[in-house]
Amino acid sequence: MKRQKLQELQVAALENGTVIDHIPSSKLFHVVHLLRLEEMTSAITIGYNLKSAKMGTKAIIKVSDKFFTDEELNRLALVTPNVTLCIIRNYEVVEKKQVRLPQDIENLVKCSNPKCITNNEPMHTRFTVVDAEAGIIKCRYCNHEEEFDRIKLL
Amino acid sequence: MSTASLITLAGYSREKLEYLIKMAAEFEKHPNRKILEGKVAATLFFEPSTRTRLSFETAANRLGARVIGFADPKITSGTKGEILKDTIMMVSNYADVIIMRHFLEGAALYASEVSPVPIINAGDGANQHPSQTMLDLYTIYQSQGTLDNLNIYLVGDLKYGRTVHSLLAAMRHFNPYFHFIAPDELAMPEPYRKYCDENGIRYVEHKDFNADTIADADILYMTRVQKERFSDLLEYEKVKDEYLLKKEMLTKVRSNMKILHPLPRVNEIEYSIDDTSHAYYFQQARNGLYARQALICDALGITLEDIRNDKTIIL
Numbered sequence: 001m002k003r004q005k006l007q008e009l010q011v012a013a014l015e016n017g018t019v020i021d022h023i024p025s026s027k028l029f030h031v032v033h034l035l036r037l038e039e040m041t042s043a044i045t046i047g048y049n050l051k052s053a054k055m056g057t058k059a060i061i062k063v064s065d066k067f068f069t070d071e072e073l074n075r076l077a078l079v080t081p082n083v084t085l086c087i088i089r090n091y092e093v094v095e096k097k098q099v100r101l102p103q104d105i106e107n108l109v110k111c112s113n114p115k116c117i118t119n120n121e122p123m124h125t126r127f128t129v130v131d132a133e134a135g136i137i138k139c140r141y142c143n144h145e146e147e148f149d150r151i152k153l154l
Numbered sequence: 155m156s157t158a159s160l161i162t163l164a165g166y167s168r169e170k171l172e173y174l175i176k177m178a179a180e181f182e183k184h185p186n187r188k189i190l191e192g193k194v195a196a197t198l199f200f201e202p203s204t205r206t207r208l209s210f211e212t213a214a215n216r217l218g219a220r221v222i223g224f225a226d227p228k229i230t231s232g233t234k235g236e237i238l239k240d241t242i243m244m245v246s247n248y249a250d251v252i253i254m255r256h257f258l259e260g261a262a263l264y265a266s267e268v269s270p271v272p273i274i275n276a277g278d279g280a281n282q283h284p285s286q287t288m289l290d291l292y293t294i295y296q297s298q299g300t301l302d303n304l305n306i307y308l309v310g311d312l313k314y315g316r317t318v319h320s321l322l323a324a325m326r327h328f329n330p331y332f333h334f335i336a337p338d339e340l341a342m343p344e345p346y347r348k349y350c351d352e353n354g355i356r357y358v359e360h361k362d363f364n365a366d367t368i369a370d371a372d373i374l375y376m377t378r379v380q381k382e383r384f385s386d387l388l389e390y391e392k393v394k395d396e397y398l399l400k401k402e403m404l405t406k407v408r409s410n411m412k413i414l415h416p417l418p419r420v421n422e423i424e425y426s427i428d429d430t431s432h433a434y435y436f437q438q439a440r441n442g443l444y445a446r447q448a449l450i451c452d453a454l455g456i457t458l459e460d461i462r463n464d465k466t467i468i469l
Contacts, residue, residue: 113259115257115258115259115279115280116258116259116260117238117256117258117259117260117261117263117264117278118260118264120258121237121238121239121258121264122237123239123264139260140260140263141259141260141263141264142259142260142279142281143259143260143281144259145345
């Protein structure tokens, strides 16, 4: 019990905002990028390479006074489908959310086909999910398929 | 997005394909009309393709439309750095339909998203070339009297051959039995074989190409085996003559068997075959005209009924 408490204290508590937990350490910077955290002005605490019984090491992000939309959070499904999302109000967890892979993915992923129009024209990329379990998405424009593990984010 | 744009036939239903075939058949009966009088069609060829362009321009001209456009990207502003969207927006002020060929994949779909007038995809890189598929379907129908239950043999480059890939998808409604005949380096790629499995399309693969393997064919679809596709030139030298269709190989074929080829042919069909009843590739090229007339009319909202009641036929 005490040990559990100590673990939680590895990063500061949050009054209001969003906690994104159980991020694989290697994916932390993807999450930062996908949620555009670098553009935010509110206080953000990032824990990196924390010990985790389940995962070995993990990362955690606490964003003060920010409540993401489902659309924003669902972006994470591409790289970190198993993160835990907690909405905090007045130091209490008021809601837990799962990320869900959207059917259409707009302007998040770069198409790896150099001959695709999206790499040659100022425009949004669009992908549709072909196989969520196998982790395959397809470019709507050139029909090129990408694997989640190898995607490049815009 | 203009709903009348034609980007790919992949999602078309059996009914829609049959409808377009009926339309093409009307144009075969009477190719010269004034049904598009007063319309302007633009042909924008960001990549040169003389055959496809001539075929589309003839289709529009024979229906009374006027044609504007460019055949060579060197003379457009694209080389000055103009983006595709700007070219499309500019031309859509002038034309009622835009027929475009582009070297980039997905260019036609993107153009259709920004254009207020319908776009007809005349080829986007290695991606789609629906008017070729449409003319292939029409030719198969015309030569066999049906599209159902045919034995279709695809020969040569099945790896990079865009036309054969599109044909697989378009034929899926008609219970075909495909035979894939190709060297290892150019075999039908795994995603397309998987596509066949998922869609219940029967197929068998062969490496041999001789009188016995093609004896049961209704359609023999030949494609070019191109030297530049081989990483190993020795391999090319070895196989290039193995996939040449020789007249002596036709001794066991069915009497209804027709040979198709998207043209240009280089070294795939012996010239002496041209005089046999099986040669059908020049007819196929002519069908490109009727198929494209149908596609242009469909894009402009002209229906089969309009065409059947058309009073502008020039006899």
